[in-house]
Amino acid sequence: MNATHPAHIQRRAIPAGFIEALRERFGDRLSTAAAVREHHGRDESPYAAMPPDAVVYATSTEEVAWVAAHCHRHHVPLIPYGVGSSLEGHLLAVQGGVSLDLSGMNHIVAVHAEDFTATVQAGVTRKQLNDHIRDTGLFFPIDPGADASLGGMAATRASGTNAVRYGTMRENVVSLKVVTADGRIIDTAGRARKSSAGYDLTRVFVGSEGTLGIITEVTVRLYPQPEAISAAICNFPDLRSAVQSVIEVIQMGVPVARVEFMDTAAVRATNAYSKLTLKESPLLLFEFHGSPSGVREQAETVQEIARANGGEDFAWAEHPEDRNRLWTARHNAYFAGLQLRPGCRSSTTDVCVPISRLAECVTETAAELDQASFPYTIVGHVGDGNFHVLMLLDPDNPAEFAESEALNRRLVERAIRMQGTCTGEHGVGLHKMPFMEMEFGRDALDLMAALKRAFDPHNILNPGKIIPSGPATEHAA
Known part of the structure; x- marks a missing residue:
């Protein structure tokens, strides 16, 4: 059984010396082993594995930025990876490239109990956060079932069993730290409960499934334990x-x-x-x-x-x-x-x-x-x-x-x-992509494609996802 969208399954060539530069920077945190690549090219979807060419295990935002800049410079696909629990083919390397494993970025940066917020690295899981804050009398309610990472949950706009009362990740992400396609590091907001300053970049990245930027830190809302x-x-x-x-x-x-x-x-x-x-x-x-x-x-x-x-x-x-x-x-x-x-x-x-x-x-x-x-x-x-x-x-x-x-x-x-x-x-990934025009119409999809081009001009960030292929989304190498 193999669900594929052939227009997207076309691997890009990796430039000579690219992998060697990664290995020089990351040492044994760079893997090209077949088993590791296969693991990072498969999720819980019905798709056959589509492995990347290499896997990098990042431990800091600065390392993520280095990898992004390197991939941007050489037009190599870059796919963020959390715990691999997605269901719609989100993390499959349909064009090859580098899988960026963020599971080692699992530190809780700060808990501001008096403000009902916590800031965590992208690899922190919801259970890890709730275990850490149990003695504060607070909890984080978003519960998609799997012990997903907070970065992955923000990227897929996750919800779950508590959403009927507490909302989804859209309502519970206060701000993000994001690495752009070309390796810049930005903060989308502060920790204030509201703001009317500028475009709402936080909401742009929440639900973008790694196609517009790589989330490395998440600040979330906390709630009193009932x-x-x-x-x-x-x-x-x-x-x-x-x-x-x-x-x-x-x-x-x-x-x-x-x-x-x-x-x-x-x-x-x-x-x-x-x-x-x-x-x-x-x-x-x-x-x-x-x-x-x-x-x-x-x-x-x-x-x-x-x-x-x-x-x-x-x-x-x-x-x-x-x-x-x-x-x-x-x-x-x-x-x-x-x-x-x-x-x-x-x-x-x-x-x-x-x-x-x-x-x-x-x-x-x-x-x-x-x-x-x-x-x-x-x-x-x-x-x-x-x-x-x-x-x-x-x-x-x-x-x-x-x-x-x-x-x-x-x-x-x-x-x-x-x-x-x-x-x-579940999000769009590969499996729901054919229905995007049915739901939004061509004009809305063209606007999404324009946003993608502005954020990721070389189409390296999780390419072949969310927006169906066509002139608006072709590789701009």
Whole structure:
């Protein structure tokens, strides 16, 4: 199984002496070993590996700037690499070049608890940050499931289970330190809560997937740890009843912290993988944050709405160890799903629609998937209209992959028709690139391409991603 866009799969020649100059600068932190290159040319997407020509392990912003300037000078592609957990082919070296591994940039620069901010290097993971600040009474809420790096999360505009209450990386990045394509180092903002000075460069780089600059430091918002936390599971007779309950909860303005959906197949897989005994029917997993009385009031309102839609009484998980077990199981739903078909490769896609269209979008999607020749699961951060489909494919069966791509296309068309988006969380990478014009129109894409040319005139930064190929994005060497 190999999803490719041939127009982009054309490796650039590496100039003589280029790799040797990298080796002289970085020594054993430069690798051209096949296994290392293969590792950095593969993610969790359905694509075959597309390895870089070399991998550099950077430890400072200044080293990143040196590599960028060197690549810019010689027109060599440069792809930032965090922990490799992306799902849409973001970090594949489609034109070869250098993979810049930022995992060694894992220092927490500063915590300003009194201002509710923390500044970290790009390789710091969300779990590392939360472990570091636990004793301050604060936490960082963005939780995409994987223990992703903060730099990668900013680059892909990540969100996750807490987004319904705390927002996404877009709302929670205060400022960035970025290395430009030609090796300059810039700060996009200070730490003030607001500013009306100039263009909002922070938001330009958040979600740019390494195509406009390389994020080396991130300043993020922190939040007080809730006084009380409670989680509950509610099973439903069918998918529509569960999703309709979410719609009504959100429209009522109940400030739930998390509300996650799992279809029957996802619950079955989770039970087997995480050794749980959840009832195997569509379910919602809620978490409530606040004061004890506030949490109780939220839960009562939500349970009343759920019952009106055929939901069962809540099964509570009030002890921290029980909550952690449930959320760990939910985060492992991807790996659990893979076990439904041993030896399979997944094609995982997501869309996001206005909350009022969510039930319609999910049920139409499930009806189509029920006719597929392969198993699937649906899970979702449905509190913000975002859901994910995991299609479990035989890697030796091209027909299944073609079928999954057709289903994915119809899903995206459905979401855009409902005024949604082709990706609410995964990002564009390679896999969602064909849908960008459908969502934005040609004029908007041309403007994005002009921005790309201005920031990266030689098209070295993660080339062949986000914007479809064409005259506006051809290599300007």
